[in-house]
Amino acid sequence: MVLVVEDDVATNEVICLALGRDYQVVSAFDGADGLSKALELSPDLIVTDLTMPGVSGDELVRAVRAMHALDAVPIVILTGTLDDRERDLLLRDGAQDYLTKPFSIDELRSRVGSQLARRRAEQRSHALRVELDGARRASQAEQRVRVWLESVIEQLPDAVVLTDADGRVTLRSRAATAMSAGEEAVVLRDCTGDPIPFPDLPAVRALCERRAVAKRELRVRAEDGRLVPVLAGAVPVLSAAGDVLGSATVIEDITAIKELERVREEWASIVAHDLRQPVTAIVLAADRLVRGNQPLPTGRQQEAATRIGAAARRLNLMIGDLLDATCIESGRLCIQRRVGSLRRIITDVATDVGEAAPCCILDLDDGADEPLLIDAGRITQVLTNLVTNAAKYGDPNRPIRVTTRRHQSCVEVAVSNHGSELSDDDRVRVFDRFARGVATGSPHGLGLGLFICRGLVEGHGGKIWVECQGGQTHFHFTLPTETPHATATNATGPAASGIGSFARKEAPLAAV
Template structure:
């Protein structure tokens, strides 16, 4: 290309091109302000064309832009300058320069205006973006800091960093880590910073310790990021730090909770083992003695059969708990035997046919001629027995249960199907969970929720599986899939047939008992007044016992579930209803609500029997219309008294209503109001009394389980003790005969059974006391009383036991010692301490000393027993702890007595301590404040009454 040569013509051409295309305006005015030059493409933004304004006054053309006129005058004054001008919606950068003649006089102004609108808008947007980023960084909860790459000095900090480190930003900016942190820590930070800048890569530091000014040592999760120039040179280091101190502490707390849960699991397994040990001994004694008595003849056979059935129900519960404990510990193994599954299934289904006939249910078996398999016959029997029992609970009268067995390759498939309501697909996995029942805890068909869990566990123990399908009959079909052969190397017995028969005989008897006793007659006539009492109770034995208890004084009708109870109440119009709380089809509280909807029954007194320990349920029953409740186990005389009192009150109200029937409507309305208020007052008073108890509910599953176990254990124990008491009194009234049906040996054996049942009741009561303490349901009511009187009563009760062991049992101390506390709770404390001392003392004495010193009652129980090693003294107050292993136990107990005693003393606002010397005995000391303490010493529940 030829070299470019600038000439006047080429310069003019270039200028013309620039003016045509660049967003500028070239202008000139003379000294009078007349425009002499006006050209350039920028004129279009002002609504003008090139040359359009030549010859016109600049002051007129831009009259709407005063800054233009001001700047022209300034330039005519001889000053050259640059100014920013806003004209007609655009921004302009204008350069003004005066023109002069040969003498230097100003002859005009020449200038160039550039349209900078786009640049100004970009600058404004950039400022807005920077402001937004600053606001975000300033308000982030994490610490944000920036260091320069050269000297690693802080150039930026946000508010979170200022608050975390405890230094004002003014002190931080321009300084480095060595100005604020220990050298070792500053070296660590600096090394990490240099590594990030040298590598040019982000560095993630999950955990680093930092010492702050005001918050001590904190733990941070930090990310460090290099900020580089376009050529790759590091300019800055950006740091983002999150304070994770509280998260670390929460994780540590979570780990502690997990460790505690593992410890609780260990204690639970130990509890199950201890309970099983203690329950099996009295149960074995009961069953052995009863079987001996059953061998005789006479009218006692019915009562003894009932006792035997209750004992078997308890034994089934114990076996279930023991099996679960062994499964948890991995100690349960199949005892394989070669059996004919067809024969085994047939024997078990035949055993259930009597029970099915009573419920008007048909059992159908579809079995092959023979099916040989290597299984544990005891566990397969338990599987089938639990499935059949479950099916009969949920099939309505007139329903059908099908049991099918068939070979499926090298496996056996067992099906138990029913025509009940079925199980939704989304709930089928839950039915195999322990203690799980798909109905509410009150709407029940019996059981603790262990049966189907054991089915699944036993099936899997064989290497099989348990599942649920929809049955062609319309209900649920439980499918058990089992291998036909034992695992390689397993020992297999070959006496399978005999084993099967023994299993059936024991399993069916223990798990489900003999056929249910006959229901009491629908009506029992009274020998006394004509009041009609309706008894609603699903347990046939308890229903019969209640009817027989009330029959001497009242007419009695019986119903066996809530729905039948409602129907009979509407048809009979009873004077009083006595109902259980937990029943199938319709629960007791549901029946109460339905009854209160009918005007004819809205004044009928209702008494609720309940084995539930929670106060919320009892309060709800009272609010919904029940007049009273009775807790299981109960006294027969208590039931009679409560029924009689409520019937007397109803009779008085009925008489009052009859006498006032002739009065006008206003008087009748007033009387109804008085009676209703009376009822409300009774309910409110009862509710107020119950609300004084501490009521802190545990978790839903624990609460439901306690309610279920309380019902399952208390109901048979109550019936067992009442029947034994009746039996003992009946035997005592008859003269002994030699060789006859009734002998003194019979009486002594019945008393032994009663003693064993008492031990069983004490154990269950101890477990429930422990549950009440753990859930905060223990009620403490304080009043003044004589401590020596309570202690003396306890010693009198234990004198026979002391004499049998040849021990002295006596009390020392002041003649009268008044204490403001709860005598009932203190009596439990002294009973536990004195019985514990007598249990472990074989010779010598047990001495109780009562004295008062500095406003504190001090009660000491001293014995001459073996003493307690120093290293074991803290353990004895832990629940389920015993100094001797189970296999070496000589004394009964599960390790709850001293734990409960300590918690009871604490509930009274006191403390329990022990002083002991091995070989010389122990002294347990109870210290209680003589008067209620200050609010920070004694809980509010413990200060009531004094």
């Protein structure tokens, strides 16, 4: 569209007729009317006379250039007289070309055609720049998404392998690289160690069947030659149109799960074996009581009843240990705290286990009388376990020593015995479930005692550890002296910080 602004009616008509053969033409007869129609119609080019009443041509040029919507519209000036200075001003104000009256129709059409061609070229160039900018921004956004996705995949704990539609690997995570053990790809194997046939690989099946392949248990060979158990599955990557773009394979190392299964099976075996012993003793003693037509002598009856009672108590202790271990693991072990001191607890434990530990030396400082907020029953359970363990695994001809020491923020208790020191491996696992050492006799129990001790001490906010030196074994635990805000807590989380070394000092000794 060409807007012609000319106040002379005859000239306006001539220009409109000359340009109307090739373009849509709209006319205006003064500057104000021309500006109004330019705003309304947004023409592709404006042809305007310079000298007009009201708004002149040069004022129209400046007004059009001041408007953002029209600042790119080319303007051709028509003038009767134009010196160099006026021409420079018009061109500087925003006019693209000018014609001096009188002018030929052919020259007018040529100038208008040239400006419109230039205008179309600029529009195409602008559109191309916009398109290129959009494509560049889209490419940058796609690159950012790809980098983000690669970073996520790279840091996933499971191995992830991406392929294209032809099965070529395009990306694999750090875990997948580690799992490949130096090979170009992760080699999936069956439980015997033989590689999975190519058609049965999860990625190949996902590409061919165009559906998710459920995880199944397989193996990969580690760098040290071990067969590592894994779960491997794959899904096809589909476009919006349903075309297969590639596949994603996820391989999960289930070594820890397998270890849990092994521990569970071991636990079931240990529980079944150790619980069978007191049950068998109860059954045999009960059979003796009811066997035969003649009743057993009173002495034999009392002996059988005593064995039944002892076996039942042992069975009850095992069941209690199992319940405590379960509560500790689930964070539901209740610690009912009351204000108390350790001296009475230690003295009672030493007296009660006198048969198992005939000589128990108590080396108690004023920390034994420190008022603590503790569960006396649970601390008694801890000390009983430590003292009986010292008697069971220590030198039966040497005394057991129970010591207390007062520190700034806690009271430390140590149970020491002479005998074979724990190995480095035993010191690491001594507080684990079902950990049992080699006793001088035939030990009873499930191997949960020290595991429960750790849970009880940590439930009080203390710490428990073992040290071996000079042919002696020292089990230490601490109880905080700060008064907790609550009167009952659950045994959860790691222990509070305690004393890492045991400082001995002279104190009165007592033998029980």
